[in-house]
Amino acid sequence: MLNVNVIELLKVIWNTIFPNGLSREVILYLSSAVLQAYAALIAIPFAIAVIHLQSKYGYISTQILFKRLNLVLKVFTIIAIVSVLSMILSLNDKYLPYILFAEVITALAPLKYLIKHVRDVFSLKPTDILHDLGYPERPAELLKQGKVFEAWNVISQGFELARACSLDPVLHSQANVVIWEIAGALHRIDWNSDVREEKHTGSLDLSGILFNVVWNMPTHIVEPVVRSQFKPNPIQIEILVREIANGFMEKPTGTFDNFLEHVYKLVTAYYEVDTDRAWEIFHSILLVSTNYLKSCEEEKAKTIIERILPIEVCYGLQICDYAYKHVEGLPQVTDFGEREIKIYGWFLRILDILKDYPSVLFHILCLEKLEDILEKFARKNIPPLQILLILALCNQEKAKLPEYMDKIAESVLEGLTNKVLKILKENKWRPSFDGNSLKIFYEDEEFASMEIDEKQSKLVEEYLYSLNIVL
Secondary structure, eight states, X not given: OHHXXXXXXXXXXXXXXXXXXXXXXXXXXXXXXXXXXXXXXXXXXXXXXXHHHHHHXXXXXXXXXXXXXXXHHHHHXXXXXXXXXXHHXXXXXXXXXXXXXXXHHHXXXXXXXXXXXXXXXXXXXXXXXXXXXXXXXHHXXXXXXXXXXXXXXXXXXXXXXXXXXXXXXXXXXXXXXXXXXXXXXXXTSOTTSOXXXXXXXXXXXXXXXXXXXXXXXXXXXXXXXXXXXXXXXXXXXXXXXXXXHHHHHHSOOTTHHHXXXXXXXXXXXXHTTOHHHHHHHHHHHHHHHHHHHTTSOHHHHHHIIIIIHHHHHHHHHHHHHHHHHHHHTSOSOTTHHHHHHHHHHHHHXXXXXXXXXXXXXXXOXXXXXXXXXXXXXXXXXXXXXXXXXXXXXXXXXXXXXXXXXXXXXXXXXXXXXXXXXXXXXXXXXXEEEETTEEEEEETTEEEEEEEOOHHHHHHHHHHHXXXXXXX
């Protein structure tokens, strides 16, 4: 009984809508209405989305939107095909009920999908964009396929997204995720490979990608960090910097100096926010270099020692000097001494590199900065114990240098030795030995000491005797 009533009700509704029966004009009107409705549903929201998202994320969001629009256009194409077929088949009246049914299904079925798609577009997050770009795996996969230009395009879009997030107070927390993903993408790259892609516009290899990364750092990473009140987590910056440094170990190009210049700006930007983490940003590069030297081939080690470590030492000294000047400008507060001790610890880490790789001293271009810092610490009653050992090691290393380096080595050793002797004389400090302990005496009292091994003790003793210093 209920089924009969429903059927009767449907007949009444049908006769009300189509009093003269179903005609071809109805099908044509319905097909046209469906097409126009879906065209408006697609065009208007996406036009608004382009303006909205481009203002937030820049050009990269437009590319992602067009990629997503392709899926919607495929659905719209199906609707258009069904509508055209309906118009053609409507010439035969016997197909009209079936055509009407097909039109209704075509109009209603994709509606939920399209509304969801439009909602997803307006709520697009940086993580969604990264997912669409294929982070973090895609750059490495493209490089394995020899698609170097496309790999760089994906990396550069990540940098653009990082800039947009860093400069937007609402999105600044998302910058950490973006920077982490960029670091993850760089980590997956095999920097030791020799992949290169040739095009009519030029060629690009991994050294070129490193060059482009460094070229983009000021505008996409450094400037936003310096300008933004809400800075990305320094740990994420440290990880990114470390991954770029890993690339330079395999591809030590001339842009390493520029890279460390950008890192120096990052360190100074974070210094007042988080002093310890600011130093760790730079220290992570030192760790990359020294760890790499433990396992690399002799020829590569020579390149790192002559071209990479000297630049690192100079920027490390520059950071110490910046920090020391910052402390000098502070009022006398309770943690003043603690900050000085912390900076001295950083300075010792730089000296450790010179101690482990003495020949680096002959390649640095910041000898005056080293002498200046030694004088500053001497004024705070911190004697140059470590530098005495380094000078002795360098004096021994000098014999292993090629002939063209002789005059440079003599000049460096003479200049630094004279500065150290001047500091000792002005402060009335006298070096001495007690077993394997190198000590500094002020008048007749022990002032400072440093434990060294037997071989080092002998080297330092011989070197000091050569300078006519009475022990």
